[in-house]
Amino acid sequence: MSAPDVVIIGSGPNGLAAAVALAQAGASVQVLEFRDQIGGGTRTAELTLPGFAHDVCSAVHPMGVLSPYLRTLPLADHGLRWIRPPASVAHPLDHQPAVLLHRSLTETAAQLGADGTAYRALLEPFLANPHGVIAGAMAPLGIPRHPLLMLRFALAGLRSATSLAGRFNDVRARALLAGCAAHSILPLDRPLTGGVGLMFLLTGHVEEWPVAAGGSQAIAGALASLLGSLGGRIEMGVMVRSLADLPAARLYLFDTSPAQLATIAGDVFPPSYVRRLQQFRYGPGIFKLDWALDAPIPWRDPRCLMASTVHLGGTLEEIAAAEAAVWRGEHPExxxxxxxxxxQFDPSRAPVGKQTGWAYCHVPAGSDVDLTEIVERQIERFAPGFKSTILARHATRTADLERYNPNCVGGAITGGVSDLAQQFARPVARFNPYTTPNARVLICSSSTPPGGGVHGMCGYYAAQAALRRLTRFVPAPLK
Ligand SMILES: Cc1cc2nc3c(=O)[nH]c(=O)nc-3n(C[C@H](O)[C@H](O)[C@H](O)COP(=O)(O)OP(=O)(O)OC[C@H]3O[C@@H](n4cnc5c(N)ncnc54)[C@H](O)[C@@H]3O)c2cc1C
Structure with a gap:
């Protein structure tokens, strides 16, 4: 078999999206994956009991269904079916009904009392062209296609969540924003956390946050099937530890952490670049629980069963305090x-009458504390009797996650800290962040813009950089 144009190390959603984009442009592609299952953060497995299908990593996919690249692909023809719940988010609160993020702006605003008008005013301008905003926010730095719209988004989005919440007076709107902003895994008084909250709210008004029928593995399966139809190859059980493990190719795309890129390909980079890769910050990790359940979660407000995602933590102030504590190296109570x-929406995940549950909380990087009791207590707070529905549980600590996928350094799940310093200049500040000082080596993982999530945009943009290389330069030996 002749050497491919491009070898991609890692079959996560970014590796597979890059492979598909390259194959669509006529390049020959080979993907190497060290596990015996493709998908990286989009895998599904029976973690608890037979017949219960659990998403090992990603579960809910607003960025997947709205991804400017993935939504152009015929993934439905390759087996991917999105299941949309009636609501994207439920945010339960003590002593009052939960707040639900509905697709309808009117329906959502109606739950926010006097803050309804301010909520509408915040979201409405972006709903005139939500796909333009999403595409702009998910692109690397450059001149946006809709400059005025993106300037408006940046003015709100660069702010911290706590500052953006200043336009609301009541606990309900503030909590809804905080729950979405905390996906950033940053203290909520940091710049950009307002933008993360705003972006997740916006996605919920465009599409309900869906799950993939059969499990998140279906996303990887569809990308791999599409890749196969375009002539791309995937080889599993291949752990790339050094350049010697790589087959011949014109270019190499790393769907790996910057740390691994430095270890594997450090010899072909200047020492200063290796140092900058090694200085990359990964941020907090997670502690995750999966449950096989005997019944739906007994939420005090049963409307919480309408949402694919439930944000637990109470008020903005409580959530902000918890996230700040994690950044101080503490485990909040x-x-x-x-x-x-x-x-709840995909009955194929569990035997008839049974349910699955999936949850995580943020923890300091490398934490080995078992937070089962603390997480379940937080659920019990809003769903008394939850514990009595548990048939079996599976816990994942930070070290388990990193062993499972070396990209999750210290248990981090989004490819590294997405603060102002690192969101746009990841993994290092370069004119084109997907390139490296070696013309034949590129990086395409979530440690590049736009960062974490199952959207494939890091892979797509890395593939564009790789295609420019393929057409413009004559390959020299790598080593
Ligand atoms: C617990 C958890 C929950 C999450 N929840 C969500 C969610 O609900 N929604 C969402 O959108 N996102 C979620 N994410 C984030 C999302 O999964 C990631 O951002 C996304 O998977 C990153 O894709 P990637 O292709 O960059 O890397 P990865 O998905 O990490 O894939 C990298 C692949 O490369 C392989 N690999 C690594 N090193 C080597 C090597 N040296 N040789 C060969 N193969 C190698 C790995 O095995 C892996 O398959 C979650 C992540 C985790 C961990």
């Missing part, structure tokens, strides 16, 4: 817990 209830 009342953490912000992100919970998904996939089987």
């Amino acid at each position: 009342r953490p912000y817990v992100l919970l998904c209830q996939q089987s």
Whole structure:
């Protein structure tokens, strides 16, 4: 078999998206994956009991269904079916009904009392062209296609969540924003956290946050099937530890952490670049629980069962305090817990009458503390009796996650800290962040812009950089 144009190390959603984009442009592609299952953060497995399908990593996919690149692909023809719940988010609160993020702006605003008008005023301008905003926010730095719209988004989005919440007076709107902003895994008084909150709210008004029928593995399966139809190859069980492990190719695309890129390909980079890769910051990790459940989660407000995602943590002030504590290296007693209830909408995930549950909270990097009791107590706070529905549980600590996928350094799940310093200049500040000082080596993982999530945009933009290389230069030996 002749050497491919491009070898991609890693079959996560970015590696597979890059492979598809390259193959669509006529390049020959080979993907190497060290596990015996493709998908990286989009895998599904029976973690608890037979017949219960759990998403090992990603569960809910607003960025997947709205990805400017993935939504152009015929993934439905390759087996991917999105299941949309009636609502994207439920945010339960003590002593009052939960707030639900509905696709309808009117329906959502109606739950926010006097803040309804301010909520509409915040979201409405972006709903005139939500796909333009999403594409702009998910692109590397450059001149946006809709400069005025993106300037408006940046003015709000560069702010911290706590500052952006200043336009609301009541606990409900503030909590809804905080729950979405905490996906940033940053203290909520940091710049950009307002933008993360705003972006997640916006996506919920465009499409309900969906789950993939059968499990997140279906996303990887569809990308791999499409890649196969375009002539691309995937080889599993290949751990790339050094350049010697790489087959011949014109270019190499790393769907790996910057740390691994430095270790594997450090010899072909200047020492200063290796140092900058090694200085990359990964941020906090997660502690995750998966449950096989005997019944739906008994939420005090049963409307919480309408949402694929439930944000647990109470008020903005509580969530902000919990996230700040994690950044101080502490384990908060009342953490912000992100919970998904996939089987509520996808019965294929569990035996008849049973359910699955998926949740994680943020923890200091490398934490080995078992937070089962603390996470379950936070769920019980809003769903008394939850514990009595548990048939079996599976816990994942930071070291388990990193062993499972070396990209999750210290248990980090989004490819590294997405603060102002590192969001646009990841993994290092370069005119084109997907390139490296070696013309034949590129990086395409979530440690490049636009960062974490199952959207494939890092892979797509890295593939564009790789295609320019393929057409413009004559390959020299790598080593
Ligand atoms: C617990 C958890 C929950 C998450 N929840 C969500 C969610 O609900 N929604 C969402 O959108 N995102 C979520 N994410 C984030 C999302 O999964 C990631 O941002 C996304 O998977 C990153 O894709 P990637 O292609 O960059 O890397 P990855 O998905 O990490 O894939 C990298 C691949 O490369 C392989 N690999 C690494 N090193 C080597 C090597 N040296 N040789 C060969 N193969 C190698 C790995 O095995 C892996 O398959 C979650 C992540 C985690 C961990």
